Amino acid sequence: MNLYIHGTGILSAAGNNGEEDFLKNPPEYNTDRLLCKEPDYTAYIPPMQLRRMSKAVRMGIAASKISLHNAGVEKADAISVGTAFGCLNDTEVFLSKMVAQNEQMLTPTAFIQSTHNTVAGQIALLTGCYGHNLTYVHRGHSFEHAMINAQLYLNEHPTEKILVGGIEELTETSLEVLKQTGVYRKAKTSPANILNDYEEGSIAGEGASFFLVSQQPAANNLCVKDIATFQTRDAKTALQKLNDFLLRNELRNDDLDLVMLGINGDKRNEEFYTALRTNVFSRVSQGCYKHICGEHPVASAFGLGVISYAVKNSLPETSVLNHPPKQLKRVLLVNNFLHHYSCWYLEVA
Numbered sequence: 001m002n003l004y005i006h007g008t009g010i011l012s013a014a015g016n017n018g019e020e021d022f023l024k025n026p027p028e029y030n031t032d033r034l035l036c037k038e039p040d041y042t043a044y045i046p047p048m049q050l051r052r053m054s055k056a057v058r059m060g061i062a063a064s065k066i067s068l069h070n071a072g073v074e075k076a077d078a079i080s081v082g083t084a085f086g087c088l089n090d091t092e093v094f095l096s097k098m099v100a101q102n103e104q105m106l107t108p109t110a111f112i113q114s115t116h117n118t119v120a121g122q123i124a125l126l127t128g129c130y131g132h133n134l135t136y137v138h139r140g141h142s143f144e145h146a147m148i149n150a151q152l153y154l155n156e157h158p159t160e161k162i163l164v165g166g167i168e169e170l171t172e173t174s175l176e177v178l179k180q181t182g183v184y185r186k187a188k189t190s191p192a193n194i195l196n197d198y199e200e201g202s203i204a205g206e207g208a209s210f211f212l213v214s215q216q217p218a219a220n221n222l223c224v225k226d227i228a229t230f231q232t233r234d235a236k237t238a239l240q241k242l243n244d245f246l247l248r249n250e251l252r253n254d255d256l257d258l259v260m261l262g263i264n265g266d267k268r269n270e271e272f273y274t275a276l277r278t279n280v281f282s283r284v285s286q287g288c289y290k291h292i293c294g295e296h297p298v299a300s301a302f303g304l305g306v307i308s309y310a311v312k313n314s315l316p317e318t319s320v321l322n323h324p325p326k327q328l329k330r331v332l333l334v335n336n337f338l339h340h341y342s343c344w345y346l347e348v349a
Contacts, residue, residue, distance in 0.1 A: 001151050003213045003224040004349060006161065007071025009063040010305040011036050012207040012293045017309060018066050023316040027191050027292050032184070033175060033204040034294035038062075045126065053122070056087045056169035056208075060119035061126055063208035064163055068127065071212040077160035078132035079120050080149045081167065082142030084297035084337075086116035088171045119167055129163070140340025141229045142166065143298040147213075148227060154215045165210035166301030175204050183338065184295070185265075194265035194291040195321075202264035205294015209301035211308070217349050222308045222331075225249065226345040233339045235271035239280070242334065245343045251330070253284055258315065258325040260287040260303050262335035264295045269336060276334065277321070286321035300335035300342055307331055311348055 010017040013034035014027060041050050041058050044065045050058065060081070068074065094110035112118075117135035124133055132153055136145040143166030150162045178184045185201040194203055213224070228245045232238050246252070259281045263273050277286060293302040306319060311328055333344035 001224060001226050002215060003147070003151055003154070004216060004218055005211045005213050005222045005224070005308055006218060007067040007069070007073070007212040008305050008308040009066030009068070009070065009210040010207070010302065010309075011038070011059045011063045012209075012302055013037060013205060014292050016062070016066060017305070023292070023306070023309060023318065026318040030188050030190050031203075032186070032188050033170060034206070035170065036207050049126075054087050054090050054113060054169070056089070056167060057113070057119050057122050059169070059208040060165065060167045060210070061123055063167070064123045064127070064165060064210040067163065067210040067212050071161075073161065073212065075127040075129045076163035076212055077129070077157065078153055078162040079124055079129055080134055080136070080146040080153070080162055080164045081117070081120040082136045082138070082144070082146035082165070082298055082301070083116055083119070083167050084137060084139050084142050085168055085174065086137065087114050087118050088169050088174050090114035092171060092173055123163070132162070140297045140337030141342060143301045144227055144229050144342045147224065150213055158215050161212055161214040163210060163212055165208065166298030167208040168206050168296040168298050170204055170206040170296070178204065189265070191291040195263060195288060198265060198267040198270040200267055202266045202290065202295035205290070205296045205299065207293050207296070207302055209298075209305040211304070219349060220311065221349050222311050223347045223349050224344065225347050228343045230341050231339050232341065235275065238272050238341055239275055241341065242280075242343055245345070249345050251332075251345065253281060255330055256281070256284050256332050257327055257329050258285045258287055258307075259332045259334065260289060260307055261321070262290055262299065262303060263288050264290045266295075272336075285323055285325035287315055287319045288321050289319055292318065295337070297337045299337065300333065300344070303333050303335055304344065307333060307346060
């Protein structure tokens with residue numbers, strides 16, 4: 001796998017990477033959720049269409065257009081998107097009306113806009129991309145599988161560019177449900193709590209991150225070399241799987257310039273991340289990102305976005321766990337959402 005990132009677009013609780021102060025200031029909050037800071041969408045979407053779009057669709061279109069703009073192209077040849085929950089708000093509207101109206105006289109609009117592939121479809125319509133278009137709904141591996149799909153597509157179309165993205169929307173209903181199941185914390189929390197205090201659950205988040213990728217090398221661009229995904233509830237098994245990934249890529253700890261860790265403050269992951277920080281990668285520069293974007297199934301897309309940003313600028317101070325990297329050549333990204341884990345091996349071309 002050699003997928004070169006030519007353009008990155010990020011919408012998150014920290015703002016978007018089209019802003020000059022993006023990731024310049026440390027996050028400050030005491031809350032139970034990190035909502036996306038939405039930009040002026042009229043710069044990306046015609047006003048008449050904007051008023052009919054849900055938040056998830058707006059975020060996806062804006063992030064994709066920022067990505068295309070940063071890559072210097074108007075449209076991609078194909079689209080591959082990952083999302084676990086899809087357009088939740090429209091789903092809730094449709095289901096609520098089904099109950100309230102006793103399944104009678106329902107308008108199809110909310111249902112049509114609630115499907116998981118709505119975001120990818122709207123991006124295609126607005127950018128004029130009428131090629132390959134798939135959306136992956138694979139829980140905590142949705143974005144990873146969207147990226148793997150990009151590799152498979154580019155193997156057959158090596159001269160093309162594909163837009164790959166991950167997007168999640170947070171609603172009041174989903175937040176309350178996921179709090180009850182222990183995914184998110186019920187009490188308000190702060191960045192320091194997420195990074196240092198392991199409790200039940202993490203902080204809720206949402207956002208959209210898109211990348212224009214191809215198999216064409218470009219100087220000083222981040223390259224995705226390999227991805228591994230696995231599921232386990234056992235920390236020792238997760239550590240062994242990570243070690244297998246390093247062996248597969250013939251990597252030693254000393255070969256890495258940075259390891260980005262998906263530390264989310266959830267006590268279920270304490271053993272795994274503590275072992276990585278104090279033992280496995282104790283001599284390697286360590287970074288983090290979920291105290292900025294919050295926890296959600298495609299948070300790995302934001303983590304990849306932060307690394308891509310660091311290649312062009314530098315690793316944000318707020319993402320440094322122990323000491324900043326002296327250079328960025330080889331990077332390991334480790335992420336999890338509940339028991340869904342992923343490992344990314346990245347290099348700077």
